[in-house]
Amino acid sequence: MTFQLDSLKDILVCPQCRSKLIQDDSRLVCRDDSCRLAFEILENIPVMLVDEAKQLETEEWQTVIQKLDHPAEANGEA
């Protein structure tokens, strides 16, 4: 659970649609609303394989994005 997306977020993109990813605990979720793939993080290494990814239901995806896209104190994005 020590994986930190921060150091990788500039180079890690969804292998299917090239959108940015967002970290939700032990997985990375694609931010594209028609893609919605979730990539598991196993032993601190994200499995960036479309074949291994799980596509989230729209409702679950929206919940994840809303929860993580509006952190109380985020200043990272230019």
Ligand SMILES: [Zn+2]
């Ligand atoms: Zn995607």
